Amino acid sequence: MSQPSPRPHLTPQFCFNQTALRDFLRTSRSTIDDSITQNLNALLTPSAKPFDPASTAVRRLDAPDRSIPRAACDEFRERVLFPSWKVRSDVLDYCAGVATSPDPDDPDSVLRQVEDDRARERVVDERLDPYSGRYFPQEARTESLAMLMRNERAVEKIIRSRTWGLIGERCGLKSDSAEDAFMKWRKTQRDSS
Structure with missing residues (x-):
């Protein structure tokens, strides 16, 4: 299973170094969200059912069942996906605060x-x-950072929506939006601390 993104040391210098900031966001997104299909496929237990030689006698036109057990999905969301989203949200929130502060x-x-x-x-x-x-x-560099934060938040929203759609499809989730589910998870994390 993938690991959540490590949290960078948050300083104004980190935010104003737009290359480092973009690299962190890009790396975090690529290891979890951009490769969500591979991450979800890794949750499937290979050869859960033994091979049946009779299965080759009939041509199947329907797609194989690719649904993932609920427990594996829940663990992936709780231990990898949401913590990575939290780290990125914290970075975006911190840098947005730096962008609106006097410099x-x-x-x-x-x-x-x-x-x-x-x-x-x-x-x-x-x-x-x-x-x-x-x-x-x-x-000013704060104006440039503020524009970058607006763009990155828009990218984050699109990526989360796409990721959540794939998780819903493979794990059988039909409920909350990505943001609603993430906010519920954050609230449970705060309540348990």
Whole structure:
């Protein structure tokens, strides 16, 4: 059985290092969610029924039963899937908090202030050069991080929905949405601690 994603050390530097942040999310998603079919197939007990030579005498057109025992599904969800989702949710929540907090350590803040002051002082005659009035201020790293968090949350929602659909199909679940089931699990984890 796969292992849940390990939790990274959460610091503002981790969040502002968008390469490290994306790599963590990508790796976590690839080991659990992107390979959900393989993870679910690993839950099946091979050769649970002994081979019957008479089975080759008749051609079967229906698909073999690929449903997974409920206990194996529950254990996978409780021990691997939901803990991985929790780690990713914690990282996304933490980094979203960093993105909405003031950033006194922004190395480019002085440079941006100088560029903004220069742009305000510039005299522009758009009749001579219609493009001279253009000014594209450099965005703060918190703004860039906030945009990345919005995108990653959207990706996470899509991935969880797809994963939950496959689990529902293979494990016979017909109830909650992915987010509802995850929130129930989180609540039981908080209540048991």
